[in-house]
Amino acid sequence: xxxxxxxxxxxxxxxxxxxxxxxxxxxxxxxxxxxxxxxxxxxxxxxxxxxxxxxxxxxxxxxxxxxxxxxxxxxxxxxxxxxxxxxxxxxxxxxxxxxxxxxxxxxxxxxxxxxxxxxxxxxxxxxxxxxxxxxxxxxxxxxxxxxxxxxxxxxxxxxxxxxxxxxxxxxxxxxxxxxxxxx
Amino acid sequence: xxxxxxxxxxxxxxxxxxxxxxxxxxxxxxxxxxxxxxxxxxxxxxxxxxxxxxxxxxxxxxxxxxxxxxxxxxxxxxxxxxxxxxxxxxxxxxxxxxxxxxxxxxxxxxxxxxxxxxxxxxxxxxxxxxxxxxxxxxxxxxxxxxxxxxxxxxxxxxxxxxxxxxxxxxxxxxxxxxxxxxxxxxxxxxxxxxxxxxxxxxxxxxxxxxxxxxxxxxxxxxxxxxxxxxxxxxxxxxxxxxxxxxxxxxxxxxxxxxxxxxxxxxxxxxxxxxxxxxxxxxxxxxxxxxxxxxxxxxxxxxxxxxxxxxxxxxxxxxxxxxxxxxxxxxxxxxxxxxxxxxxxxxxxxxxxxxxxxxxxxxxxxxxxxxxxxxxxxxxxxxxxxxxxxxxxxxxxxxxxxxxxxxxxxxxxxxxxxxxxxxx
Numbered sequence: 001x002x003x004x005x006x007x008x009x010x011x012x013x014x015x016x017x018x019x020x021x022x023x024x025x026x027x028x029x030x031x032x033x034x035x036x037x038x039x040x041x042x043x044x045x046x047x048x049x050x051x052x053x054x055x056x057x058x059x060x061x062x063x064x065x066x067x068x069x070x071x072x073x074x075x076x077x078x079x080x081x082x083x084x085x086x087x088x089x090x091x092x093x094x095x096x097x098x099x100x101x102x103x104x105x106x107x108x109x110x111x112x113x114x115x116x117x118x119x120x121x122x123x124x125x126x127x128x129x130x131x132x133x134x135x136x137x138x139x140x141x142x143x144x145x146x147x148x149x150x151x152x153x154x155x156x157x158x159x160x161x162x163x164x165x166x167x168x169x170x171x172x173x174x175x176x177x178x179x180x181x182x183x
Numbered sequence: 184x185x186x187x188x189x190x191x192x193x194x195x196x197x198x199x200x201x202x203x204x205x206x207x208x209x210x211x212x213x214x215x216x217x218x219x220x221x222x223x224x225x226x227x228x229x230x231x232x233x234x235x236x237x238x239x240x241x242x243x244x245x246x247x248x249x250x251x252x253x254x255x256x257x258x259x260x261x262x263x264x265x266x267x268x269x270x271x272x273x274x275x276x277x278x279x280x281x282x283x284x285x286x287x288x289x290x291x292x293x294x295x296x297x298x299x300x301x302x303x304x305x306x307x308x309x310x311x312x313x314x315x316x317x318x319x320x321x322x323x324x325x326x327x328x329x330x331x332x333x334x335x336x337x338x339x340x341x342x343x344x345x346x347x348x349x350x351x352x353x354x355x356x357x358x359x360x361x362x363x364x365x366x367x368x369x370x371x372x373x374x375x376x377x378x379x380x381x382x383x384x385x386x387x388x389x390x391x392x393x394x395x396x397x398x399x400x401x402x403x404x405x406x407x408x409x410x411x412x413x414x415x416x417x418x419x420x421x422x423x424x425x426x427x428x429x430x431x432x433x434x435x436x437x438x439x440x441x442x443x444x445x446x447x448x449x450x451x452x453x454x455x456x457x458x459x460x461x462x463x464x465x466x467x468x469x470x471x472x473x474x475x476x477x478x479x480x481x482x483x484x485x486x487x488x489x490x491x492x493x494x495x496x497x498x499x500x501x502x503x504x505x506x507x508x509x510x511x512x513x514x515x516x517x518x519x520x521x522x523x524x525x526x527x528x529x530x531x532x533x534x535x536x537x538x539x540x541x542x543x544x545x546x547x548x549x550x551x552x553x554x555x556x557x558x559x560x561x562x563x564x565x566x567x568x569x570x571x572x573x574x575x576x577x578x579x580x581x582x583x584x585x586x587x588x589x590x591x592x593x594x595x596x597x598x599x600x601x602x603x604x605x606x
Contacts, residue, residue, distance in 0.1 A: 035377050036319075036326070037308065037314075037374070037377050038316065038318070039316065040307070040315045040317045048307065049307075049447065049449065051398065051449055053451065053456065054456050055452075080264040089262070091265070104582050105467070105471065107462070109462070112461075112473075113462055117456060118456050118457065118462070121398075121456075121457065121458070122458035125396035125398070126293070126395040126397075126458070129265060129294065133394075175473055176461075176474075176475045177475065178476055179474050179475065180402050180475075180478075183436075183476075
C-alpha cells in the first residue's frame, strides 16, 4: 500500500474517532481529554518505519556482499562519492581518515562512525541524494557492504545481513562519550 | 545648546545605560545627541506630499516598506551534488527586538523543503508504547495548544570562527543561524501520554518527512518536559521551510534536533544512532574522543549593531545593541566592552528575559574616532558566563566546530570601519 493511501485511510478513521471522542467528552468536565490518535499496528508501519538501530531492530530481511555492492555503487553512488569513496567535496568523502593522525583528523564512515547500523539506516533513508529511497533493501545491504569493504572493515565476500552488520565493531566504536545524562 | 555630561561606565566611551532614557538614540547612523534637532529644523518641517493624497487601500498580504531596506536571508550556494541541501542565515544586523519575521528565520535543510499536503501527512507514534497511534494534522489542531517564545540556533552557528576563518564577515554571515519566534503547538507529553509510554522507553527517535527522512533521538526526560509538536510560528501555520505542517521543537537545544516535517516518533530503549547524531552534530575533542548528545546551546550574546561590515560615519554617540540567549535558562545580564575586554559596562535589557528566548540589550557608546574593540558577554540564570574565544579553544580545540558560544569581537578602526577581529 502506498504511503498516501495509508495516510488517507488513517485520516478517515481518525476523523470518525475524533467525532466519537468529542461526543463522549462530558461538557465542562475537568477530566475530559480529547484522544484523537488513530489506533494502528506495527504491522501497518512495515513500509513506513525505516529506523534500523544498533540492536538490529528495524533491519529488514536480506543480505549482500561488497562484490555485489560494487556494481550498485558504480551505478548509483560514484557520481557524487567518486572512485573508492574518495568524494568530490568535503561532505562526500566516505572512506579513509585516521582519528589519531597528527593533523586534524579526517572523519569518515571508516575512521569516525561508531555503529555499522547507521550506514544501513542512512543509505536506506537518504541516499542516493538525487533519488532517496530508490534502492531495494537488498541493494542497500550490498552497497553498505561495499562501503565497509572500501574502508577495510570487512572482506569482499563477507555476507552482510541484520545479524552480521550489527555484530561489526567499528574502528572508532569506543571513541564516543555519551553526555545525554547531563541534560 | 547646553553641553550634557555623560557618565562613563567603562573605558573607551561606554556610557551608563541609564542615559538611553535621555538620548533619543537610534542605531547605527544616529548622529551625536547634539544633532538630534538641528538649527535649521524649522525650515525643513513642511507637510510632506504623502499627507496630501490618499494612498492605496487595504491589501491581502502586507509587505515591508520599500524604504525599509531589502531584508533578505543569505542562502548558501546551491550544490548540484547536494540537492536541496544547505542553509540560509537571518539578517541579524538589520533586525530589532527578539522575534525574527517568519520569512527571515534561518534555514538548514539536508534534502530540500518537501511540498507536504497535510491531508497526506501523518504523525505516527510507535515502538515502546501501549498503543501505536497515528495523528492527522486536522486532529492535532483540535488539541489544547500552548504558545512559547524561544530562540532556535544551529549548533554549527559561528563555527567557522573557531578555526579562525571568515575574518571579513557580517553578523549575518558569521552568526545568522540564529532566530527567535513564538512557537505554538501541542506539548509532546500529551501525545506520548495518549500512546502510553512503556517504562523501558528511554529515548524518542524523531523522523522528518523530507527526502532525507532526517532523524534525531531525544531523551525521554526532555520529551516529557518542554518539547512541543509545533504547528504555528508567530501566529501563522509553520512555513514549509520551517517544517510545515508540523515540527518538533526542543527548547534551548541545538536546532537540528527540532526535527522538521515531523512524521514519526518511535519510543526506544537506546538512541537510534542516526547519521546526524553520530557522523554529524558530535564534538571531537583535542584528545580525539568525541562527545555525543551535547544538546543545549551555551550562554551566548552578539552585538548586532554596530557590527561587521558596517561603517561609523563620524565620531559621536551610538546605540550598541544586540541579542543574548542561553539553552540553560534565562539571560541574567549582558556586559559590553569597547576596549577588547579590559573593562566592562552593564547593558540595559529591553524587557524581562524569559528562559530559552532571545533577550535584547542596548547601551550608549561615545565613539571618539579612535580604534575600539566592541564585545558583549552574557550571563544566564544558571550562572553560566559566556567564554572568550581562547577559553573555548583551550577547552575544546578546533577539530569540531559545533557549539561555539564564544564572545564575538568587532574591531572598529580609526576610519569607523568595523570587522571581525580575534583578540
